[in-house]
Amino acid sequence: MDFGFTLSPSSAVNLDTVDHARYDRLVQLAPDALTCIGCGSCSATCTAAPWSGMSVRKVILCLQRGRDEEVDAMLSRCMLCGKCTMVCPRGINTRHLILTLCRLDRKGEVVR
Amino acid sequence: MVNRTPVIAVIGAGIAGLEAARQLKDLGYKPVLIEKAPVVGGHVAEWNRLFPDLSPAADLVQSLSKGAGSVKTYTDTEIASMGRLKDGYSLILGNGETLLCDAVLFATGFHLFDASKKEEYGYGIYDRVITNRDLEQWFNNRHDPRVANPKAVGFVHCVGSRDVKAGNTQCSKVCCITAIKQAIEIKEEFPEAEVYCFYMDLRLFGKKYEDFYIKAQRDYGIHFIRGRVSEVGEAIDGRVVVKAEDTLNGKPIKVTLDLLVLMAGIVCNPDAQHYAREIGVAVDEDGFLRSRDNVSSIVESSRPGVFYAGACTGAKTIPETLAEARSAALTIHQYFNKRK
Ligand SMILES: Cc1cc2nc3c(=O)[nH]c(=O)nc-3n(C[C@H](O)[C@H](O)[C@H](O)COP(=O)(O)OP(=O)(O)OC[C@H]3O[C@@H](n4cnc5c(N)ncnc54)[C@H](O)[C@@H]3O)c2cc1C
Ligand code: SF4
Numbered sequence: 001m002d003f004g005f006t007l008s009p010s011s012a013v014n015l016d017t018v019d020h021a022r023y024d025r026l027v028q029l030a031p032d033a034l035t036c037i038g039c040g041s042c043s044a045t046c047t048a049a050p051w052s053g054m055s056v057r058k059v060i061l062c063l064q065r066g067r068d069e070e071v072d073a074m075l076s077r078c079m080l081c082g083k084c085t086m087v088c089p090r091g092i093n094t095r096h097l098i099l100t101l102c103r104l105d106r107k108g109e110v111v112r
Numbered sequence: 113m114v115n116r117t118p119v120i121a122v123i124g125a126g127i128a129g130l131e132a133a134r135q136l137k138d139l140g141y142k143p144v145l146i147e148k149a150p151v152v153g154g155h156v157a158e159w160n161r162l163f164p165d166l167s168p169a170a171d172l173v174q175s176l177s178k179g180a181g182s183v184k185t186y187t188d189t190e191i192a193s194m195g196r197l198k199d200g201y202s203l204i205l206g207n208g209e210t211l212l213c214d215a216v217l218f219a220t221g222f223h224l225f226d227a228s229k230k231e232e233y234g235y236g237i238y239d240r241v242i243t244n245r246d247l248e249q250w251f252n253n254r255h256d257p258r259v260a261n262p263k264a265v266g267f268v269h270c271v272g273s274r275d276v277k278a279g280n281t282q283c284s285k286v287c288c289i290t291a292i293k294q295a296i297e298i299k300e301e302f303p304e305a306e307v308y309c310f311y312m313d314l315r316l317f318g319k320k321y322e323d324f325y326i327k328a329q330r331d332y333g334i335h336f337i338r339g340r341v342s343e344v345g346e347a348i349d350g351r352v353v354v355k356a357e358d359t360l361n362g363k364p365i366k367v368t369l370d371l372l373v374l375m376a377g378i379v380c381n382p383d384a385q386h387y388a389r390e391i392g393v394a395v396d397e398d399g400f401l402r403s404r405d406n407v408s409s410i411v412e413s414s415r416p417g418v419f420y421a422g423a424c425t426g427a428k429t430i431p432e433t434l435a436e437a438r439s440a441a442l443t444i445h446q447y448f449n450k451r452k
């Protein structure tokens with residue numbers, strides 16, 4: 001039935017129900033992802049970020065919160081230049097992390 | 113200067129008082145320890161394993177009390193009043209004795225913030241909400257059934273610290289690293305549990321602390337969520353629902369937990385304020401005893417013959433406390449040398 005208005009879906013994250021299968025698989029394959037401190041160096045230095053919204057920091061965070069659509073949108077914009085890897089203070093191989101992620105589907109299966 | 117051996121009243125037999133008393137005795141003085149509690153060791157006697165090396169707290173307390181073994185020690189003894197004399201101080205003890213001394217060393221330590229004052233976190237209201245102190249006690253005696261086999265555990269940083277409304281603007285300094293230590297210990301105990309730390313800033317300044325943090329992330333998969341817990345509620349099954357903002361994400365976040373551990377902060381000990389007033393020693397805005405200078409003379413008060421060691425001047429780690437205890441003993445030694 002059309003009431004002439006819609007309800008916005010809640011943007012709250014419920015950690016009880018979040019599906020982080022893909023994140024769990026990622027950290028098996030690239031355990032350094034666990035040590036991200038959200039400093040933002042990767043996004044600040046990313047050549048693609050200003051135009052595309054790519055951010056490794058956000059990719060990792062969105063994965064932990066089960067927000068796969070945003071993850072996929074961001075991944076499609078990465079040029080794999082590897083600049084972010086040079087600046088990460090935790091020594092995370094972010095380029096390898098992105099490549100690993102691209103091989104996983106949303107359930108965390110290796111499909112490519 | 114008098115010809116007899118100078119007497120120094122050391123108030124508080126926590127680690128600061130014990131170590132300072134031992135040093136003073138070795139320097140040839142006559143320290144007298146006055147401890148309110150039935151046992152010595154102060155807060156450290158309540159802890160289980162110590163950061164950053166997970167060494168047993170009991171070993172440290174034992175070796176410090178052994179060191180101060182031959183020092184005259186009153187336990188279970190309060191000080192009824194303190195007064196100034198021409199060349200020293202007089203203390204009237206709760207047992208009726210009067211102690212005349214040439215110098216006073218405050219080693220009165222801190223109080224742990226009363227977490228039930230932050231009602232929104234539900235300590236004392238919800239069964240599954242405990243404090244850092246309760247968890248240390250559980251590691252020591254395993255009695256608390258609330259800690260049984262949790263599947264999800266949360267730690268709330270800055271409880272009663274950095275909080276104008278709680279009356280404490282200061283950072284307690286030790287609770288970020290304590291939260292990480294306890295989170296790791298929970299994971300060791302219950303490897304299947306999901307563990308979350310809710311923090312405003314992570315302040316991990318000390319030697320090996322950052323390594324501890326990396327270990328918590330990489331080896332134990334502990335989740336760090338930047339956001340201050342705003343409220344805690346009880347679910348129908350007795351578990352607790354925690355709400356915060358995931359500030360790195362800009363989204364509200366909630367999670368249901370079997371156990372919530374509040375990192376109660378380090379606040380001033382009102383006893384010290386009371387004595388300070390009696391003998392004319394200044395107290396800082398945060399309620400801790402005021403040093404003559406916060407850079408160059410932290411263990412001295414602005415009154416001759418009154419000295420400080422440890423957490424009575426602010427939050428301290430154990431190595432800092434012990435260093436201050438030794439420093440206070442030397443400063444007292446210089447004070448008497450000058451008076452000769
Ligand atoms: C949860 C928690 C865990 C911690 N874990 C660690 C750790 O792992 N490693 C580390 O380096 N640090 C740790 N700390 C910090 C450590 O507890 C302090 O550095 C230490 O307790 C300071 O010692 P203190 O002797 O100055 O004070 P206290 O330990 O507070 O001792 C003060 C003593 O004075 C006595 N006293 C108080 N008032 C009177 C009075 N009026 N008359 C007579 N006696 C009195 C008290 O009974 C007590 O015995 C931790 C702190 C907290 C809160
Ligand atoms: S590898 Fe991708 S995310 Fe990293 S800097 Fe280059 S474009 Fe940006």
Ligand code: SF4
Binds near residue numbers: 037039056089091094
């Ligand atoms: S630079 Fe490294 S630590 Fe910083 S946000 Fe990016 S991945 Fe995380």
Ligand code: SF4
Binds near residue numbers: 269271282315377
């Ligand atoms: S040490 Fe950490 S938890 Fe404790 S008051 Fe400071 S910032 Fe908060």
